[in-house]
């Protein structure tokens with residue numbers, strides 16, 4: 246057997262030459278992905294975790310497999326790669342892929358929280374740090390960013406997205422890809438390849454139930470759901486992951502129109518397409534394949550290169566080729582894409598890439614990275630309500646109560662590489678800043694979903710002894726993420742009872758929320774005097790939140806997903822279409838208008854919303870002209886003044902409405918925003934350009950263009966509160 250020395254696989258041969266020297270079985274093996282449990286000797290029926298014999302997978306195939314899921318740790322990766330290369334006759338290294346979503350050991354806020362920062366630089370930096378820590382620990386590819394547009398907070402995975410707006414999501418998609426990949430993966434060892442997911446429209450799962458059907462018009466898909474994936478690819482994202490759901494009746498993983506036609510042919514994507522976990526075999530359950538062989542056939546034909554976690558490819562592709570049902574060229578193409586990424590990452594020359602057990606100790610969770618996480622956490626929190634109670638004076642006697650007072654469950658889903666023990670709790674953060682640690686009384690009050698009379702009593706006593714009550718409430722992180730849909734999106738009952746009980750004391754209540762979705766805030770919103778939405782802030786949670794509570798920093802986050810008034814409204818989002826009937830009426834009993842009999846139409850808190858410790862006064866906005874042409878954009882100028890007592894940052898938002906499109910248009914669409922930091926009394930004059938290009942959209946024939954006619958531009962502090970001006974587009 247011609248065993249090439251480790252790491253010298255491609256040698257002077259071109260990749261096509263290398264592929265030509267491989268047997269069909271060896272090529273198919275590149276398309277399989279082994280998972281960490283396989284190396285640990287675990288067995289799970291039907292999945293690629295081993296033992297391989299039960300799946301009919303030979304040792305030879307294992308030796309030529311292409312990639313590994315979920316391995317991180319420099320020494321482990323070096324050991325596995327070394328053993329692999331000794332056994333692989335072509336010297337083709339493994340690609341190490343893992344979910345490094347919002348940090349590696351230094352955990353950043355969850356993506357929905359990062360979304361609320363409206364800060365692309367910090368978002369990029371978070372991905373860059375995640376990449377650096379992951380790379381030194383042996384990871385080559387991260388399954389991120391997740392850019393699914395989300396409108397339904399019942400779906401647990403909204404926590405992984407940056408929100409409900411296609412424009413903002415696209416900016417974040419680019420920022421994350423830049424951060425993970427940098428400019429040149431071949432020379433920059435501190436970066437990892439990114440894999441944008443889940444293609445496509447996973448966020449539109451019916452009724453917010455995970456894995457559920459998605460059925461959208463192609464126009465909806467293109468206008469709202471696709472822009473962020475496209476933006477990631479325009480930024481050079483190396484990989485794409487399929488979604489679990491159907492798209493127009495066909496599961497994404499076997500969808501030729503979506504994958505071959507749109508992704509590969511129309512968008513020209515030539516990187517690796519990987520299935521989501523088990524999604525190839527799921528084509529059988531979905532009902533478009535009779536058996537594993539047909540599932541393999543459909544996924545490969547749709548363009549899926551790597552099958553994650555199931556064994557349809559490895560068991561059936563070779564026989565499908567031999568039977569003439571699959572052209573071997575399709576397999577060669579998939580192998581070429583996989584080998585191309587290995588080559589781009591320099592793995593043939595250096596199969597360990599940045600993996601370095603010594604450097605790993607210095608790099609991961611270093612102070613510099615934690616400071617960046619702290620900064621982003623402070624900018625991700627959103628002040629939802631404040632009746633003059635925040636910031637807290639440091640000398641106030643405070644009872645910190647609730648299941649999140651001393652909890653390390655502040656990292657959120659996808660933090661498997663981080664450690665809750667390393668996370669700063671809110672109690673620790675507040676103790677650092679309180680004028681005297683004795684001024685801070687801490688009690689649990691209840692657990693997240695259950696409690697005892699003793700816990701409640703101890704909390705009541707602590708609250709009685711204090712001037713102000715800070716309640717740390719929320720959802721445990723397993724109530725968010727994959728397979729964590731909730732139909733009732735209020736806080737768990739036991740926490741609402743805690744609020745009710747403490748309310749009896751008539752003392753000011755500040756609530757800090759640790760959760761991963763917009764909640765229905767009944768039982769808390771009216772009862773609390775102030776609410777700070779902290780999301781899952783990450784490793785530095787306690788320090789970041791305490792800085793905001795005590796006014797060392799000023800909250801500046803703005804919601805990127807609407808908070809419903811009631812779960813019965815969802816999906817409720819700002820960029821919806823109008824109806825032919827009025828939206829709501831002064832009297833709920835007025836009939837034949839588009840409203841509920843029992844709740845308002847509007848969400849409790851709209852997209853773009855967030856308070857500050859200061860106030861911002863907007864001047865009258867002015868347009869440079871009332872007519873816009875293709876050649877000549879117009880300018881909108883608006884002055885903004887910090888009219889309060891604290892220095893702070895405002896996010897000035899610009900929305901547009903097209904009044905008479907060829908198809909109906911959203912009542913508002915975010916087109917631009919500006920963040921501006923102002924000292925008390927300071928003013929700034931902001932200028933926005935409005936151009937014809939920003940007014941384009943997908944028409945009924947899917948052409949992308951603008952319509953002449955009447956528009957409104959809105960400028961203000963969120964999607965609800967703003968000034969409005971009219972202009973016309975003349976063509």
Ligand code: BGC
Nearest residue numbers: 314344388442443521522727
């Ligand atoms: C998730 C993906 C993830 C993959 C690998 C799947 O269950 O849907 O987002 O990347 O697992 O861990």
